Each structure stands twice: as C-alpha cells, then as structure tokens.
Amino acid sequence: MIATGASARKLTCPGSEHALVLRNLEDFLVLRSLLIPKKHLILIGAGFIELELAAEARMAGCRVTVLEAASRVLGRAVPAEVAGVIANEHQQQGVEIICNVQLEHIHLLGDGYVVQLAEDKSIQGDFVVAGIGAIPEIALAEAAGLQTENGISVDSFMQTSDPNIYAAGDCCSFPHPLYGRQRMRLEMWRCAREQAECAVQNMIDTPQELSTVPWFWSDQFELGLQVAGLPQLAKQIISRVRADGVTIYFGLSDGGQLVSAAGVGVGNSVAKDIRLAEILIASRKQLNPGDLANPNLNLKKLLKN
Ligand SMILES: Cc1cc2nc3c(=O)[nH]c(=O)nc-3n(C[C@H](O)[C@H](O)[C@H](O)COP(=O)(O)OP(=O)(O)OC[C@H]3O[C@@H](n4cnc5c(N)ncnc54)[C@H](O)[C@@H]3O)c2cc1C
Known part of the structure; x- marks a missing residue:
C-alpha cells in the first residue's frame, strides 16, 4: 500500500x-x-x-x-x-x-x-x-514503475497498474463511479480514510469499488463549512433558505440529479442537511428543484419518494 x-x-x-x-x-x-x-x-x-x-x-x-x-x-x-x-x-x-x-x-x-x-x-x-x-508524492510509485496521472493511477478498487500494489489518499487519482468514472484526486481527510479502508478490504477479501460521496469540512472562526459531492460539476444551483437564516446550496446536474450540497453556519449547524444531501447524491435520484428549495419540506421525505 x-x-x-x-x-x-x-x-x-x-x-x-x-x-x-x-x-x-x-x-x-x-x-x-x-x-x-x-x-x-x-x-x-x-x-x-x-x-x-x-x-x-x-x-x-x-x-x-x-x-x-x-x-x-x-x-x-x-x-x-x-x-x-x-x-x-x-x-x-x-x-x-x-x-x-x-x-x-x-x-x-x-x-x-x-x-x-x-x-x-x-x-x-x-x-x-x-x-x-x-502536489501528489509519487516518487516512490515512479521508482516502482507504476502508472501515474495526476498522482498514482488507481482503479476504483484502489489497485495500481501493478495488481499487488494499492494506493490511497492524497497521492492517488481514481475513476469515481458516482461521477461517470471521471478521474479525480481528492485532498480530503475522510476520502483518504475511505480509500485506505477500501484498499485493505480488497487486499484480503471480495473486491469492492469505492463509490462514496466526497465530503469535507472546514472551520473558519465560529463558522463551520461542509461540502458533499463536487460543486464544480453542478449545472444549476438551488438555494434553500432555512428559518435560521442559513442557506444550503444544492448543485444539480443537467439530468436533475443532485451532485453537490454546500452550507456554512455557526458550529455544526449545517451537518444534518449535508448528511441527508449526501444520501440523496449517492441515490442518483432525479429531484425537483422546487422541493429542494422549500425549507418546509423535510429532506428526509425526498429520500423516500
Ligand atoms: C493544514 C491542513 C489542513 C487540512 N484540513 C482539512 C480539513 O479541514 N478537512 C479535510 O477534509 N481535509 C483537510 N486536509 C486534508 C487532509 O489532511 C488530507 O486529505 C489527508 O491527510 C490525506 O491523508 P494521506 O494519508 O493521503 O496523506 P498524509 O496525511 O499527508 O500522510 C502521508 C504521509 O506519508 C509520508 N511519506 C511521504 N513519502 C513517504 C515515503 N517515501 N516513505 C514513507 N513515508 C512517506 C508523509 O511524511 C506523511 O506523513 C488538510 C490538510 C492540511 C495539510
């Protein structure tokens, strides 16, 4: 690894x-x-x-x-x-x-x-x-003759071009199954952990692809920011203005599927909405922009439809 x-x-x-x-x-x-x-x-x-x-x-x-x-x-x-x-x-x-x-x-x-x-x-x-x-640390991989492309190239099982060598974290790029297998390198703490878990699982057990939703957080003064998915892929942004004044920004693809959600609020105040959005992104469901924008409609309801 x-x-x-x-x-x-x-x-x-x-x-x-x-x-x-x-x-x-x-x-x-x-x-x-x-x-x-x-x-x-x-x-x-x-x-x-x-x-x-x-x-x-x-x-x-x-x-x-x-x-x-x-x-x-x-x-x-x-x-x-x-x-x-x-x-x-x-x-x-x-x-x-x-x-x-x-x-x-x-x-x-x-x-x-x-x-x-x-x-x-x-x-x-x-x-x-x-x-x-x-910049990804690839010297060791290059010395081992592994393929690289914006980092060490792995497949969605975290396997490099040598089937006995796996890679995980900031050093590698992988084709994400949730996003049309676009190759991406995610510099995010949770993603590094998930990739490592996936690689170890695949070394010792039945191979499984990594297709979890990218997620990261950042704390700035009193504010907590959370982003799920990839906002740069959004073709349409839908704002959901909550009663507490916090706005959650949902990104929809051309096909009406949720590709990202981002919010910033005091402390952990956006966590619940972003967690639900993560599940909606993973579901790849087509969503109605009006439903996402409506703060009176519980996001949990959209999971059930
Ligand atoms: C200041 C900072 C703040 C961050 N804040 C956030 C955040 O708020 N939210 C978030 O989601 N992500 C954040 N990140 C990103 C997150 O920390 C990384 O995505 C994550 O640590 C990547 O894990 P990794 O194991 O791939 O790499 P690393 O954690 O960088 O570990 C790689 C290790 O490998 C060692 N190494 C390198 N080459 C060799 C070699 N040849 N032999 C042996 N060892 C070697 C390095 O010294 C290092 O210890 C932050 C990163 C930084 C730098």
Whole structure:
C-alpha cells in the first residue's frame, strides 16, 4: 500500500524561499511560534487551509493580509455564494483580502519581508506563508514503475497498474463511479480514510469499488463549512433558505440529479442537511428543484419518494 500523501506546491517567483508553508506538524510548530500579537502575516493563496490559518492568526492578535490571484477566495471548490459568506466573515474579523493580484517577487527588508506585486504595489509584513495547493508524492510509485496521472493511477478498487500494489489518499487519482468514472484526486481527510479502508478490504477479501460521496469540512472562526459531492460539476444551483437564516446550496446536474450540497453556519449547524444531501447524491435520484428549495419540506421525505 502506498499512502505517501501530497506536499506543498512551491512558489516560483524570485525570493520564493522566504515563504513558509503549512503541510505537516513541523510546519505547524514553526508557524505557531510566529503567531504573536501585532505581527503582520502575509498569506499567499486563499484556499481552505490558508483561510483557516488566517483565522487562527487573527484570533492570536496578528494583522493578516491574504493575497489571491483569482477573482475570489476558495476557487471552484464551493459555490460563489458560500465563498462570499466565508470572505465576509474574514473581513468582519479584520482580515484584509486582496484578490486579482499578480505576484512578482519577495525580498527581505530589515526583520521582515516585502511582497512585490504587479503595478508597483507592495505589501510589507513580518512573515510570509504560501498556500498555493499541493502536489501528489509519487516518487516512490515512479521508482516502482507504476502508472501515474495526476498522482498514482488507481482503479476504483484502489489497485495500481501493478495488481499487488494499492494506493490511497492524497497521492492517488481514481475513476469515481458516482461521477461517470471521471478521474479525480481528492485532498480530503475522510476520502483518504475511505480509500485506505477500501484498499485493505480488497487486499484480503471480495473486491469492492469505492463509490462514496466526497465530503469535507472546514472551520473558519465560529463558522463551520461542509461540502458533499463536487460543486464544480453542478449545472444549476438551488438555494434553500432555512428559518435560521442559513442557506444550503444544492448543485444539480443537467439530468436533475443532485451532485453537490454546500452550507456554512455557526458550529455544526449545517451537518444534518449535508448528511441527508449526501444520501440523496449517492441515490442518483432525479429531484425537483422546487422541493429542494422549500425549507418546509423535510429532506428526509425526498429520500423516500
Ligand atoms: C493544514 C491542513 C489542513 C487540512 N484540513 C482539512 C480539513 O479541514 N478537512 C479535510 O477534509 N481535509 C483537510 N486536509 C486534508 C487532509 O489532511 C488530507 O486529505 C489527508 O491527510 C490525506 O491523508 P494521506 O494519508 O493521503 O496523506 P498524509 O496525511 O499527508 O500522510 C502521508 C504521509 O506519508 C509520508 N511519506 C511521504 N513519502 C513517504 C515515503 N517515501 N516513505 C514513507 N513515508 C512517506 C508523509 O511524511 C506523511 O506523513 C488538510 C490538510 C492540511 C495539510
């Protein structure tokens, strides 16, 4: 079994060696020692991990600036509306978010650093952290002559091109049976666990495919975000505005099947709806958009229809 995970994608601009990363315990211990009140953290990239770090730094009393190359935070992993709620919470809490930036270089200045951007703009801070994605660790697999494609290629049984070698987690991509066998690499904690369980099951017992619904969570300040399925595959977004003000965003395919559900609310408040949505996604049922949008219709009823 190969479960070598992924490592931080490195910046390529001049001075990139000045940027720290957050991937493992050692990185965390270094960063934690730097989260001192009034210190200015410059974060490059506005993905989940970086925004979680931004929230932690802000709660520790740091000044925080987030620089993002795209036009909004969190990319395509969540619907724009959910990204907006998260960005708004960060701004309310004093995090400065600057989108559409073009990074030119990073250089030392006194005890701190300057991040130079295009159009003569620059940001000065005490330390810089880059979070621009992860690349799968495939060196061991390549040395073993295994096939790779966006990570170690496995089939839906987690078997690599060598039938005696399996792979699981962030290091591998697999053809997901729920999504037309599109090959995907999911950097999600629960998925890594399910893939490992599936691989072990298949090593010792009757082979079974992995077709569980992708799911992940992220905690940002007081807010808990949960996403089931793949929002980037949705052709139509249906909003379900609950009585408590929380909105759940459902993504439907062209055929009217649920492909994703995302919600953000205080603590664990979206968990129940997202759990039910997960079961609906797995069922591949055709659903009526009006039913999904109706907060008075219990989602459990849709499971029975
Ligand atoms: C900071 C951070 C926050 C995250 N937050 C969330 C979250 O909120 N929700 C969520 O769903 N997911 C989250 N994730 C993603 C989640 O942690 C990963 O999807 C999951 O850990 C992947 O598990 P894995 O076993 O594939 O890889 P890893 O947990 O990365 O483990 C791989 C291990 O293999 C070791 N290794 C690598 N190469 C070799 C080798 N040649 N020989 C021996 N050992 C080797 C590595 O050192 C590492 O210990 C987060 C990730 C990070 C970095």
